[in-house]
Amino acid sequence: MAIQKKHGKGRLDKWYKLAKEKGYRARAAFKLIQLNKKYGFLEKSKVLLDLCAAPGSWCQVAAETMPVSSLIVGVDLAPIKSIPRVITFQSDITTDKCRATIRQHLKTWKADTVLHDGAPNVGTAWVQDSFNQAELVLQSMKLATEFLVEGGTFVTKVFRSKDYNSLLWVFNQLFTKVEATKPPSSRNVSAEIFVVCQGFKAPKRIDPKFLDPRSVFAELSDPTPNNEAKVFNPEIKKRKRDGYEEGNYTQFKEVPASEFIQTTDPIAILGSLNRLSFAQPANGDVALAALDKLPETTTEIRDCCNDLRVLGRKEFRMLLKWRLKVREKFGFATKKSAKAAAEAAAEEVAEVEPMDEELKIQEELQALKDKENTRKKRERRRENEKKQKEVIRMQLHMTAPTEIGLEQAGPNGEGSMFGLKAVDKSGAVDKIAKGKMAILKESDAHKEFDFGSGGESDADSDPEEDELDREMDAMYEQYQERKSEADAKYRAKKARKEHEDGDWEGFSAGGSDDDGELEEDSSDDDSDEEAPSKRSLLTNLERKEQKAGGLSKRAAQFFDQDIFKDIGGVIEEVEEDEGSLDEDDQEALAAGLDELEIIRESKADSEEESELAEEVGAESDESEEDGFEVVKRKDQDANWEDEEPRKDGKLDIDIITAEAMTLAQQIASGEKSRYDLIDDGFNKYAFKDRDGLPEWFLDDEGRHDKPHKPISASAAAAIKEKLRALNARPIKKVREAKDRKKFKAAQRLEKLRKKSALLADEEGMTEKEKANSISKLMSKAAKKKPRQEVKVVVARGGNRGIAGRPRGVKGKYKIVDARLKKDVRADKRLAKKKK
Numbered sequence: 007m008a009i010q011k012k013h014g015k016g017r018l019d020k021w022y023k024l025a026k027e028k029g030y031r032a033r034a035a036f037k038l039i040q041l042n043k044k045y046g047f048l049e050k051s052k053v054l055l056d057l058c059a060a061p062g063s064w065c066q067v068a069a070e071t072m073p074v075s076s077l078i079v080g081v082d083l084a085p086i087k088s089i090p091r092v093i094t095f096q097s098d099i100t101t102d103k104c105r106a107t108i109r110q111h112l113k114t115w116k117a118d119t120v121l122h123d124g125a126p127n128v129g130t131a132w133v134q135d136s137f138n139q140a141e142l143v144l145q146s147m148k149l150a151t152e153f154l155v156e157g158g159t160f161v162t163k164v165f166r167s168k169d170y171n172s173l174l175w176v177f178n179q180l181f182t183k184v185e186a187t188k189p190p191s192s193r194n195v196s197a198e199i200f201v202v203c204q205g206f207k208a209p210k211r212i213d214p215k216f217l218d219p220r221s222v223f224a225e226l227s228d229p230t231p232n233n234e235a236k237v238f239n240p241e242i243k244k245r246k247r248d249g250y251e252e253g254n255y256t257q258f259k260e261v262p263a264s265e266f267i268q269t270t271d272p273i274a275i276l277g278s279l280n281r282l283s284f285a286q287p288a289n290g291d292v293a294l295a296a297l298d299k300l301p302e303t304t305t306e307i308r309d310c311c312n313d314l315r316v317l318g319r320k321e322f323r324m325l326l327k328w329r330l331k332v333r334e335k336f337g338f339a340t341k342k343s344a345k346a347a348a349e350a351a352a353e354e355v356a357e358v359e360p361m362d363e364e365l366k367i368q369e370e371l372q373a374l375k376d377k378e379n380t381r382k383k384r385e386r387r388r389e390n391e392k393k394q395k396e397v398i399r400m401q402l403h404m405t406a407p408t409e410i411g412l413e414q415a416g417p418n419g420e421g422s423m424f425g426l427k428a429v430d431k432s433g434a435v436d437k438i439a440k441g442k443m444a445i446l447k448e449s450d451a452h453k454e455f456d457f458g459s460g461g462e463s464d465a466d467s468d469p470e471e472d473e474l475d476r477e478m479d480a481m482y483e484q485y486q487e488r489k490s491e492a493d494a495k496y497r498a499k500k501a502r503k504e505h506e507d508g509d510w511e512g513f514s515a516g517g518s519d520d521d522g523e524l525e526e527d528s529s530d531d532d533s534d535e536e537a538p539s540k541r542s543l544l545t546n547l548e549r550k551e552q553k554a555g556g557l558s559k560r561a562a563q564f565f566d567q568d569i570f571k572d573i574g575g576v577i578e579e580v581e582e583d584e585g586s587l588d589e590d591d592q593e594a595l596a597a598g599l600d601e602l603e604i605i606r607e608s609k610a611d612s613e614e615e616s617e618l619a620e621e622v623g624a625e626s627d628e629s630e631e632d633g634f635e636v637v638k639r640k641d642q643d644a645n646w647e648d649e650e651p652r653k654d655g656k657l658d659i660d661i662i663t664a665e666a667m668t669l670a671q672q673i674a675s676g677e678k679s680r681y682d683l684i685d686d687g688f689n690k691y692a693f694k695d696r697d698g699l700p701e702w703f704l705d706d707e708g709r710h711d712k713p714h715k716p717i718s719a720s721a722a723a724a725i726k727e728k729l730r731a732l733n734a735r736p737i738k739k740v741r742e743a744k745d746r747k748k749f750k751a752a753q754r755l756e757k758l759r760k761k762s763a764l765l766a767d768e769e770g771m772t773e774k775e776k777a778n779s780i781s782k783l784m785s786k787a788a789k790k791k792p793r794q795e796v797k798v799v800v801a802r803g804g805n806r807g808i809a810g811r812p813r814g815v816k817g818k819y820k821i822v823d824a825r826l827k828k829d830v831r832a833d834k835r836l837a838k839k840k841k
């Protein structure tokens with residue numbers, strides 16, 4: 007995974023370049039643009055207050071977007087260069103003076119929107135930045151409550167810290183709608199998040215406690231967490247929503263490896279950190295030095311510690327075992343020692359008080375019963391697994407339904423796994439057919455067909471090992487969950503996967519309604535009017551006139567021929583296979599097919615095209631209507647980044663990676679054809695047997711089993727060139743200045759031309775006089791204005807550390823200090839030496 011650099015050139019990402027190009031003062035401008043695109047508050051506002059506005063990119067965006075006669079006021083600790091249509095001033099937003107100045111500027115008006123993008127320690131005025139982020143947010147909130155109009159909007163930046171939830175709570179008390187969101191231009195490595203609070207309730211009186219950091223951020227006493235219970239009962243585990251620790255807003259976290267040994271919650275460390283370090287701190291760490299020297303600390307262990315984010319189950323287990331061993335060596339309490347102690351204690355008790363005979367028999371009976379239950383459960387599970395395998399074999403036409411005891415009706419028959427009759431109680435199938443979501447409670451689904459009741463019954467052959475396995479699995483799940491909590495990308499990917507299938511969400515996991523009733527999802531659409539019989543899910547597929555792929559009657563008939571019986575449509579297959587390909591493959595395939603479509607359109611009369619048309623037995627546009635042509639893949643989750651189509655209706659596709667460029671070149675040069683792309687989809691990774699493999703294994707595999715897409719040197723060079731060209735373009739400001747200069751010169755010339763014409767027509771002047779006057783005019787116009795002198799101001803006395811214009815200085819000025827003087831002298835000296 008490419009790590010985005012936080013410093014230096016890593017910051018100069020595409021948003022930075024775009025900001026430069028568009029003349030915005032900071033890349034932050036795009037955060038506001040994207041927030042406004044989603045919530046649309048700027049267009050509706052006539053008065054806006056921007057708290058912590060320097061260098062002023064948000065003010066620029068507001069001035070561009072808000073109605074022409076709007077009032078925009080920006081304030082910051084740092085000076086803000088003037089912006090047309092915006093009033094700015096320098097002040098600390100936590101002070102009364104600032105409040106009073108805002109009041110002066112707003113007069114009797116109320117603000118429709120208050121923005122706050124403040125972050126302490128990022129401005130130039132370091133000394134004044136005494137408030138921490140959450141407190142600053144609360145201060146801005148305080149100002150918002152004073153200046154916002156009823157129903158107004160407050161947008162603020164918040165860092166995910168332990169105070170995050172408290173802040174949200176306060177926002178929810180004062181606004182009707184509060185939403186937290188992270189615009190795409192906000193760096194992933196930054197823990198910042200934006201909260202958009204809409205519909206200010208404007209209460210007559212606000213409890214001062216709401217705005218007092220001491221009461222809002224008061225620590226609630228947290229009972230000591232029972233980590234053991236969390237590991238052994240993963241189902242009752244609770245999400246930890248504390249967010250980022252205060253003051254640490256980066257996502258790369260490391261602790262000394264000794265801390266992992268000493269902690270009572272090793273999973274928390276493995277799940278939330280990036281590295282266990284062996285580097286000695288400045289003041290030395292004896293435990294770490296000892297740990298470093300231990301023979302148990304092998305190179306493999308060190309490698310695992312180096313990047314905790316890539317741990318698979320094996321490595322995870324290895325680290326935990328290593329920890330236990332080291333703990334034992336260091337004499338810390340381990341489970342083993344605790345068990346030994348417990349046994350010793352039990353023995354002691356047994357000596358003192360022998361067990362009652364009857365109690366003993368009862369316990370033995372109970373143990374036998376438990377054993378019998380476990381055996382039965384195991385058998386049932388094996389039976390179910392067998393059945394499941396058989397069903398799969400049957401779906402692959404490897405066996406007939408009767409062979410596995412399912413009746414003739416096949417997998418849709420009564421009592422079968424896919425039988426819809428069981429679901430059709432209370433007319434649910436009709437509801438599904440109408441487009442309504444019906445959810446069968448999980449408990450019922452299990453009652454119908456008890457597949458894979460999980461590892462719970464597996465504890466017999468080697469109970470200790472199984473126990474350890476289960477513990478490890480539970481720990482691994484916890485680790486995964488923590489990892490996902492910390493990783494926004496992972497969460498988004500997971501969510502995307504969950505929603506990829508569109509309509510059918512599967513069986514609900516919640517609830518335990520015993521009579522198998524179906525719940526109706528609230529997300530109904532209004533297609534209820536359709537006659538149920540028309541769209542019944544129990545329709546015999548054989549009788550369907552139109553094929554599922556949406557082929558025209560003619561094409562369907564063509565494919566109904568015997569020779570296609572075992573093949574199925576190529577495109578259909580590809581579409582089906584898309585599910586089994588990994589995401590990157592799908593994207594590459596879809597991108598490739600898109601490209602292909604573009605090229606295909608331009609070469610409509612090419613040979614290949616006509617061959618294809620012949621093969622399909624239909625005219626090309628007809629086949630397109632039928633949906634036989636590959637349709638452009640739409641990014642379902644593109645909430646933010648909806649691509650705007652071009653005026654001609656086509657998508658504005660830009661090739662930005664070397665892989666895509668290579669593919670495009672190959673397609674354009676005819677090196678690759680549509681069929682090659684489809685062929686590439688059928689790679690060795692596409693048909694891997696993933697059935698029954700545990701989640702952790704699939705997770706790990708998913709990271710590596712991807713085909714490497716080729717990159718050609720020329721494609722890489724083309725992309726590089728493209729980027730260079732983008733960087734070489736002058737920024738908007740420079741271009742504007744040049745254009746302004748040209749425009750003024752043209753205006754002057756025009757004026758001159760008119761004056762000369764007037765002089766030429768003058769009757770009372772001789773030709774010589776006319777010529778003299780015109781040449782005078784010309785020389786006057788050609789004369790350059792004397793350059794304004796730059797006044798040098800020494801940063802001494804009252805001018806030391808001054809930001810902005812020094813008092814009493816007019817015109818251009820330059821502030822110099824002793825350092826600058828020395829540097830200039832040194833430069834001159836060096837230049838002389840070089841000569």
Ligand SMILES: C[S@@+](CC[C@H](N)C(=O)[O-])C[C@H]1O[C@@H](n2cnc3c(N)ncnc32)[C@H](O)[C@@H]1O
Binds near residue numbers: 081
């Ligand atoms: C991320 S920048 C804001 C960028 C701005 N939204 C833009 O678009 O250009 C954060 C700003 O918060 C300002 N700031 C921090 N504490 C402040 C305070 N107490 N009062 C006023 N401004 C403050 C800093 O000076 C800094 O300029």
